[in-house]
Structure formats: structure tokens, C-alpha cells
Amino acid sequence: MLSTPHGAVPTPIFSPVGSQATVKSLTPQEFFALGTKMILSNAYHLYLRPGIKVIEKLGGLHRFMSWSGPILTDSGGYQVFSLAHLREVNDDGVRFRSHIDGSEHIITPELSIEFQEALGADIIMAFDECPAYTDDYNIVQEAVARTHHWAERCLSSKQRTDQALYGIVQGGAFMELRRHSASFLTALGFAGYAIGGLSIGEPKEVTNAIVEETVALLPEDKPRYLMGVGSPEDLFAGISRGIDIFDSALPTRIARNGGFFTRYGRKIIRNAHFKDRDGPLDEGCDCYTCKNFSAAYLHHLFRCDELLAYRLATMHNLRFIMRLMEEIRTSIFNESFLSFMESFLASYQPTDEAVRLSQRQKGTKWRGKESHH
Amino acid sequence: MLSTPHGAVPTPIFSPVGSQATVKSLTPQEFFALGTKMILSNAYHLYLRPGIKVIEKLGGLHRFMSWSGPILTDSGGYQVFSLAHLREVNDDGVRFRSHIDGSEHIITPELSIEFQEALGADIIMAFDECPAYTDDYNIVQEAVARTHHWAERCLSSKQRTDQALYGIVQGGAFMELRRHSASFLTALGFAGYAIGGLSIGEPKEVTNAIVEETVALLPEDKPRYLMGVGSPEDLFAGISRGIDIFDSALPTRIARNGGFFTRYGRKIIRNAHFKDRDGPLDEGCDCYTCKNFSAAYLHHLFRCDELLAYRLATMHNLRFIMRLMEEIRTSIFNESFLSFMESFLASYQPTDEAVRLSQRQKGTKWRGKESHH
Numbered sequence: 001m002l003s004t005p006h007g008a009v010p011t012p013i014f015s016p017v018g019s020q021a022t023v024k025s026l027t028p029q030e031f032f033a034l035g036t037k038m039i040l041s042n043a044y045h046l047y048l049r050p051g052i053k054v055i056e057k058l059g060g061l062h063r064f065m066s067w068s069g070p071i072l073t074d075s076g077g078y079q080v081f082s083l084a085h086l087r088e089v090n091d092d093g094v095r096f097r098s099h100i101d102g103s104e105h106i107i108t109p110e111l112s113i114e115f116q117e118a119l120g121a122d123i124i125m126a127f128d129e130c131p132a133y134t135d136d137y138n139i140v141q142e143a144v145a146r147t148h149h150w151a152e153r154c155l156s157s158k159q160r161t162d163q164a165l166y167g168i169v170q171g172g173a174f175m176e177l178r179r180h181s182a183s184f185l186t187a188l189g190f191a192g193y194a195i196g197g198l199s200i201g202e203p204k205e206v207t208n209a210i211v212e213e214t215v216a217l218l219p220e221d222k223p224r225y226l227m228g229v230g231s232p233e234d235l236f237a238g239i240s241r242g243i244d245i246f247d248s249a250l251p252t253r254i255a256r257n258g259g260f261f262t263r264y265g266r267k268i269i270r271n272a273h274f275k276d277r278d279g280p281l282d283e284g285c286d287c288y289t290c291k292n293f294s295a296a297y298l299h300h301l302f303r304c305d306e307l308l309a310y311r312l313a314t315m316h317n318l319r320f321i322m323r324l325m326e327e328i329r330t331s332i333f334n335e336s337f338l339s340f341m342e343s344f345l346a347s348y349q350p351t352d353e354a355v356r357l358s359q360r361q362k363g364t365k366w367r368g369k370e371s372h373h
Numbered sequence: 374m375l376s377t378p379h380g381a382v383p384t385p386i387f388s389p390v391g392s393q394a395t396v397k398s399l400t401p402q403e404f405f406a407l408g409t410k411m412i413l414s415n416a417y418h419l420y421l422r423p424g425i426k427v428i429e430k431l432g433g434l435h436r437f438m439s440w441s442g443p444i445l446t447d448s449g450g451y452q453v454f455s456l457a458h459l460r461e462v463n464d465d466g467v468r469f470r471s472h473i474d475g476s477e478h479i480i481t482p483e484l485s486i487e488f489q490e491a492l493g494a495d496i497i498m499a500f501d502e503c504p505a506y507t508d509d510y511n512i513v514q515e516a517v518a519r520t521h522h523w524a525e526r527c528l529s530s531k532q533r534t535d536q537a538l539y540g541i542v543q544g545g546a547f548m549e550l551r552r553h554s555a556s557f558l559t560a561l562g563f564a565g566y567a568i569g570g571l572s573i574g575e576p577k578e579v580t581n582a583i584v585e586e587t588v589a590l591l592p593e594d595k596p597r598y599l600m601g602v603g604s605p606e607d608l609f610a611g612i613s614r615g616i617d618i619f620d621s622a623l624p625t626r627i628a629r630n631g632g633f634f635t636r637y638g639r640k641i642i643r644n645a646h647f648k649d650r651d652g653p654l655d656e657g658c659d660c661y662t663c664k665n666f667s668a669a670y671l672h673h674l675f676r677c678d679e680l681l682a683y684r685l686a687t688m689h690n691l692r693f694i695m696r697l698m699e700e701i702r703t704s705i706f707n708e709s710f711l712s713f714m715e716s717f718l719a720s721y722q723p724t725d726e727a728v729r730l731s732q733r734q735k736g737t738k739w740r741g742k743e744s745h746h
Contacts (some may be wrong), residue, residue: 021673025680027661050673054649058669066665256680276427288400292439296431300394300423307398307629307683 002038002223002244004070004122005162006062009037011223012239012332014230014325015072015247016318019045021055021065024252025311026318028067034287034315035322038069038122040247043115044076044083047107048098052115060120072247073121075112075154077128077147077168078196078227089129091146109153117160125194126154128168133202140172148184155188164191166225169214172197173206182217192223192245199228199248208237215242232261232324233350236341239328251321255313258302261320265349269313274299287319288312375411375596375617377443377495378535379435382410384596385612385705387603387698388445388620389691392418394428394438397625398684399691401440407660407688408695411442411495413620416488417449417456420480421471425488433493445620446494448485448527450501450520450541451569451600462502464519482523483530490533498567499527501541506575513545521557528561537564539598542587545570546579555590565596565618572601572621581610588615605634605697606723609714612701624694628686631675634693638722642686647672660692661685 002009016023016031019042023031031039046055055064062068080087084096084105093108107115112127127150129143147170158165167190171177185193195214198207211226218224223244229235230248238246251261258269262282269281280290281298289298289312301309324344331340375382389396389404392415396404404412419428428437434444453460457469457478466481480488485500500523502516520543531538540563544550558566568587571580584599591597596617602608603621611619624634631642635655642654653663654671662671662685674682697717704713 020677020679021670022679022681025684027681027684028665029661049677050648050669054669054673057649058651058667064667064670066670275423276430278431288402292401294431294437296423296427297394297437297439300427304393304395304422306393306395307680308395308400310680311398311400311684 002070004038004164006068006070006122007037009070010329011244012235012325012328013037013245014235014321015040015245016252017041017247017249018065018067019249020049021046021061023314023318024256025307025314028065030315031318032067032069034319035326036069036318038072039067040072040074041065041119041121042074042076042079043112043119044074044079044107046073046119047076047105047115048100052118056118060118062120070123071119071121072123072245073116073119073125074227075116075125075127075168076107077112077125078130080107081130082200089146091149093127093150094129109150110157113154113157113165117158117163121163123164123166123192126151126165126167126190128170128196130170130197130200131172133172133197133200135172137174137177140170140174140177143172144170144177144181148181151185151188151190155190166190166192166194166223168194168196168227169218170197171210173202173210175210175213178210178214179217182214186217186219190222192225193218194225194227194245195243196227198226199234204234204237207234208241211238211243212241230321231350232321232348233345235321235324235328236345239332239337240341251317252314255317256310258309258313259317260298260313261317263344264347266351269295269298269302271299281313281316282320285316285320286323287316289316289319375443377411377537379441379443379495380410382443383702384617385608385698385701386410386618387608387694388413388618389625390414390620390622391438391440392622393422394419394434396687396691397629398680398687401438401442403688404691405440405442407692408699409442409691411445412440413445413447414438414492414494415447415449415452416485416492417447417452417480419446419492420449420478420488421473425491429491433491435493443496444492444494445496445618446489446492446498447600448489448498448500448541449480450485450498451503453480454503455573462519464522466500466523467502482526486527486530486538490531490536494536496537496539496565499524499538499540499563501543501569503543503570503573504545506545506570506573508545510547510550513543513547513550516545517543517550517554521554524558524561524563528563539563539565539567539596541567541569541600542591543570544583546575546583548583548586551583551587552590555587559590559592563595565598566591567598567600567618568616569600571599572607577607577610580607581614584611584616585614603694604723605694605721606718608694608697608701609718612705612710613714624690625687628690629683631682631686632690633671633686634690636717637720639724642668642671642675644672654686654689655693658689658693659696660689662689662692 083099088095109127116124128147131143167185225245226243230250277295456472461468482500489497501520504516540558598618599616603623650668
């Protein structure tokens, strides 16, 4: 259980992504009703649009988007390194061009904290450098050193006392760098610790091995957050290794592409055999979509590119994940987590790794894409 | 008050458009909560996608789209003449190519009724030929004659007794043809009468003059339906001349383009002065959007092309019209309609005619456009 100024958050918790102050296609009323306890938003996106000053003037992020529950904001580090153009990194910060209009900007650790304090999230993140999975040791080592230096500056520039600041462990797939990063950040003393730089294209065995070693080095009495993870199988993998917090755009992004979760695995609603399929997307699902509409209706809406399609699929996928998390928390409370995981994974067919990696690239037709965390 | 198998409908009534078995972006739960009493759907669109047989197999249109209130379906006549390609009209029916994939199809009056009986709407429409506003007298005269012939065939092919079949008066801007059409159809004896072929680009004075003359020739004890009309000023114009039923995609279509109704007229949310505007779209509006979000938030969502933008704007515009209709019905009941109309129109600035006509052409970026009725 996490305690925040906007209420308690049971753990392990999955946070839907609302990078641009909206969980795509849903109202706050809706994502709350689906079981959302905390959402993730993003300093980088909100800095570019509508601008931090606008949100500050309108009373902060909670009021701006009309969500009174807990919010976690990412620092912008990952987005600067994955979305922005023409980056120049130096020890001071990052100079980059906006992915929207090419305008030039600078973000430093101090500015990231200033932005996040103005937005007013409950949990804020240190400004980090996230290297690519394919970068070699020296580059990753340098990024880790910079991330550590910036972490110190984030801690010392922080002024608000009602926000929890989390550090982000980097180090790519290099176990030695991960260990160094975990011990360095732990020594600085953050309110929580995130594992960053994973789920960015590396094989799942690598992800799991890094998570397992890193978690063991983080303080047990602080929340441990695995950034960018959100498929059912990956949630189980993370939780079984001790992760408390997850965020991912995956459930909402695949929904907009017509992918939906069932207890047997992911399906594609556009497939022709759904054309006249009566019955819900997933038997036994308690979401609004499944209680009111047939798979055939969803198939029709997707074929017609109807706006309602994206909503109904998003509601289903988010509810699927939220309900799974509720069941996981119950199983942990009942000390039956491992048997619950086994029985779930016995019938759930994870998406093939090759398909998964190719789908990551496709994105959606919607502009204003979510970052992956 | 209209009585239908799915409940009573107070008049005058405005029906939102759900051509493809969805009122764009909204759930049935939502458009009901906004005050919707009846929706319009469309045999042409549903015949092309998902196909009449699919909807029939899934239990009819009400069940397919999960809406248990009254539905009116248009016959497909207008759509065949405004959307489809390579039309060949003869006395038997129309051969055309789908506006979606170019495939060839035929609709006859008998097929239109068969489709509408399979869909199962409460009110169904005769299959008509709708000439363009610019067509000359001889063409319109021929279209009227064919519409009359088809009206007889619709009446005689109708089998279900639980659906009300309405005739559609045509005749373009030619008063003589309108008079002829009204008296011919009235003699056939329909459950209700629509005025078609208006609101398709002609000046408003023409619309109003035709409506005024035509209404006077239709039986007072049957519902009178003006197709394709839905701006506040046009609703007043129609109601003051005796119209009972309206439908239009206008409120929902302009919403998706960022146009919204206020008591002072239509505004454009993308305008820069809304960037940091606190307060709702329209002071005093009781819709979910206005109660929960600032104009600045809507401005942000539209700038980011966020899906939630279209929903929130649609909810506002539909609620604006539904509330106006509620107030109009109350004023009629209280015998104060004319003074209510005067006071509303004293502060409401109708959209400039030139802007209105140019906006008609623009449409939206969403495929699967609504037809205008």
C-alpha cells in the first residue's frame, strides 16, 4: 500500500498512461470505474503542450484533467531520448528539438523537477538518461554516471515536501552497471526506486534477469517500480520478482489497434471470423463493453473506423488488466500468488515475441502517441 | 407525443444521427443521459457495413447497438443520391457503386423496405429520389413522379405491422411540385410525412418558405418530419412552422471539428484565446463536459488530436440541442413558445450563411462520415 496526498494505492499496482493529461479516449470517471487507482502522466509532453504555465495557471494537473486520484509524472528523461530530435546531451542537461514542431528546448534536472512540482503529481521521477538497448558498454556507463549526477541535482533542487521523488536505476543489459546504479541511488535515499531502460526492445529473458538482480539490491521498505511494463505475462514476471508499481501504454495502445485481451491470450477484432460473432470479446469479463456489446459489433465499429471502437476496446483492455491486478493482490493476500499465476498462465497464450516486437514498431494511426512509459 | 414499440417520444423531437449503428463517439448510455429519445440510423450504410444479414442474425438493430429506445431508419434514398457513385436510376430502382469500395449494388423500394424490416426500427422511411438543389424543373418533376411510384410500392411491400412507414415529400424548390407531392402522398395514407430534399445547400429563406407551404398541406394528426435540420435557429424556424421531428448530424459533426454551441452562438475551440481559459465551454450548461472541464482543457485536447476531445465536444453539443428542445417543449406546453424563441434568438448569433455553406463542404477528417440525414 502506497500512501499519497490523493489517497492510498494498493500494491502491486498498474498505472494506465495519460501522457497528455488524458488516458486516451476515456473520461476520468470511466478509468476510475474500470479500477484505476493511479495514472502516469508526463512532464515532457505537458511541457510541450499545453505548457507547464498553462496547467499551473489552471490549478495543477489534477484539476486540469479533472482527476482527483494519485498521479505519477515521468521526468521527461525517457521521452527526450526516445521522441525528441537532434539531441545534445551534456552534463548540464539536454538540448533537443520538439517531436511536434521542431522548436528548440532545454531540459535540465532542475527544470524537470520545477515542471513536476508545478504539475503537482503525487510521485515525481528523477531526470535520467535512457540509452538504447543496442548501445555499447561505454555509452551506457556514461549514461549511468550522468543519471547519477542528475539524480543528486534532482534531490537538491526539490522544494515541495508533499511529493515523493523516485530515483531511476539505469545500466542497460549490463548487470555490473545495474548493480552500481542501484547501490549508488540507494545511498542517495529516494522515496522509491524505478528500474528504467527496460522493455525497450530487449528479449524478455534479459528484462527478467535484470529485474531480478536489481530488485534484490533495492530497499525492501521502499516502492519498486518497473517502468514501461504492462502485458499480463510481464506483470506476473515483475510481481513474482518483487515489483510494486507498473505503467504501460500497451493495453490502451493495442486496444486502439483492435487488439484485445482474453483469458486465452490476445486476439485481433478485425479478423473476419468476428464478423457475426455473438457474445462478448471475452466470456466472463465484467466490463461495460462485454456486458453490452457483441464481438460482431466491435468488429463492425473497427471496420468503419468509428470513434466508439477505440473507446470500447480501451475499456475492455484496461478492465482486463485492472481485474487481473485485483486478482493478483487478492492472491498475494491469500498467499496463493504462485498457484494463481500458474493457473492463469496455463490458459493464457502470451503473444509471440516476434509479433510483439513488430507490433511495437507499428504504433497507431493516432497522432500524439503515448510514449511507452 | 409519438408512440413507438420502444417507448413514447415527446414532440417536437430532435434525433441524433447514428448512420453506422453508433452516434459517433458516444455510448448508448451516454446519448440517453444527454436527453436523446430517438435516434436516426440508415439502411444504406448498414446494408454496406456490416450487412443487413449480420444485424438480423444478431437480433436486429436495437440489440446490435445496445439501444433500447426508439429508432428511425432512413430508406437509403438520400444516401444513394448523395454518396454512392455511378448511379443508374430507372423506374425499378437504383444501381450504384458503394462509396466505400466501389462494389456494385441495387436498391429498389421493395429491398429498402425489406432491409428496414430486418433492421427493425420503429419508424421506417419510403425509398425516395432526392434531386440536387441545382437540378432544373424537368429533372425534379421526374424525381417526384418516381418518388411517388416508389412510395406506392413501399406501402404495398411492407409486411411488418409494428413499424410506422413515413412518406417523403420531394419537389426541390418548386412550390408547385411540393404541393403536388404533398397531396399525392397524403392521399396514399402514410403513418407520417417527411419533407425531404431540403437543407442540401439552398438558402434558408427557400427552406423556410417550402417548409411553411408544405406543412400546411400535410395532415395535422400525423407526425411531420423535416429531414436534415439541426441548428438552433433552424429548429426554431421548423418548429414555429409546425414540424414535429428533426434529425441532423450537424451538432455531432461540428463538435468533431471543434465547433461548439453557446448561448451566444457557435465558437471554435481551437482559437488561441481558449488556450488558458478557465471556466466551461458554455456558462450555465449542465453537461458532463462543462461540469468537469475547462475550455482550456478542451483546447489542449483538440490541439493534441486526442480522442477524448471529440467525445467531450459531442456531449456538449448534443446536450445543448437536447436541452434547447426540452425548453422548447416546455414553452409550447406553457404557451410561451414565441416569446421563448424571441429571447433565445435575441442573444444567439446564428452562424453566418457563407461560413455555414463552406463548412458543409469541409466534413471531418474521420472516415465513415455521417450523411446529413
